Amino acid sequence: MILAVIIVSGIGAFLATVLVFAERVITNYGDVEIDINKGSKKFTVRGGGSLLETLTQQKIFVPSACGGRGTCAYCKVKVLEGGGALLPTEEPYMDKKERADNVRLACQVKVRNDIKIEIPEELFAIKEFTCTCEKIIDLTYDIKQYNLKLVEPQTIKYTPGQYIQLLSPPYEKSSEEVYRAYSISSDPADNTGIELIVRRVPDGIATTYLFDYLKEGQTVRINGPYGTFYLRDTNVPIVFIAGGSGIAPIKCMLHHMKNTKNTRQAVFFFGVRTTKDLFLIEEMKQFEKELHDFTFVPVVSQPEEDSGWTGVTGRVTDVAVEFLKKQGDVSNREGYLCGSPGMIDSAVKVLADLGIPEERHYYDKFA
């Protein structure tokens, strides 16, 4: 009996040793070089990890939402050399052109040898930040404002209109870390913190964490900034259209206009469903006083009978079209839109109907 136990234990120990040896020797890829954008950045790393995790370790943040499971297809990069053949796990996510251009999912490419890749230059500017949640403010029954103070690094540089990704850590209702995108709504004059405006998503992982679990004083991790939604440097009059929490990047742009004494004419149509969904009205009225030529038009589509609402009623896009038509030819304007895909689609149509060409429609679609 004792002999049998000794023999079984011995075999077990032998197999474990073989496994450890195999891991160290057989799967040891040694040092490999990663060359990004034709030598623009090069570094040597220990091979064996996925390209996505290797880049993250080097503080290069390629967007990813699924944590390397190969399902979100956000982490597409061009692999010019050394990535091996396209894997069956990547095939469903690549169209013909992407295959021809050697586009790969960074999470599926294993770094086994020297590798040459191409990524958008702006990804080099993305940093990871540790913050303290300084203040949480209830704006409506389903929208909250979060003021995050940067701890490390202590300052952030972003273009008003851009967004960050916030890390929702594992908590009671979610066992995994997830990142979700939120627009920055703060005054860019203060580069030591950021403000976010977040609407609760029913059963959403990150918003449940933010609404029900995150407390003032706790640590929050973010990375960014991302995005190409920002105020173009022209003198053309502006039409802003936003719904609900879509006000966030527009608020940031308005702060920026005030800080830079921008004299551009601007009108902001802000749509909500009921008066209970209205928020930041006083702040917007203050912008009307402080900016050179800014008009704020809050629009409620279905005001409650007892709300006493005397403002503009209707669908925000209908109100915008009516308002702008009265101004004569508005085809020279730029449109900045932020909100749900439905609202954006409707607003894009409105701008086009008003003669504003598509190349001057800028939007941040919640998708």
Added chain:
Amino acid sequence: MKKSPQQKKLEDMLQPSKFSAEGFMGTDTRSVWEIIDADATELEKHGKTCAEVAERMQELTDIGKPALEEWVEVGAKLKVKVEDHRGAIPCPWPHHVRCVKRITTVVYKPTGRTIRWSDLNIHLIKEHGFFEGRGAAFRLEPRELIETIF
């Protein structure tokens, strides 16, 4: 019977993940195929197919969409509201389908019964016959759904 790698990946994707805190199986102890079979039998009892159910759901979502989160009356008995949220969620099946986080709420006015679904629900029913496991946040009971929307 041994599971194929594809089957294993699917079962993994249906569990709580970075996209769905509670996963698509909820507290259901049946396999995904057992759930699909049982719900198909339930549909048959009511004389409907997955395609017909998904088509009607899509029709109601499409009616609500242009109203930008306002309630819309549909006939005498239904009212519909469609809300869009930031982000997208991929289908757990291994193909490249990603649905925006759009939630349709339908109220059957005579009883006040309220049912909600996401765009992903419509896709899962139409393409995979999957109504999700019991206890999942977006599980739809075929009988209740049919009685409400048809």
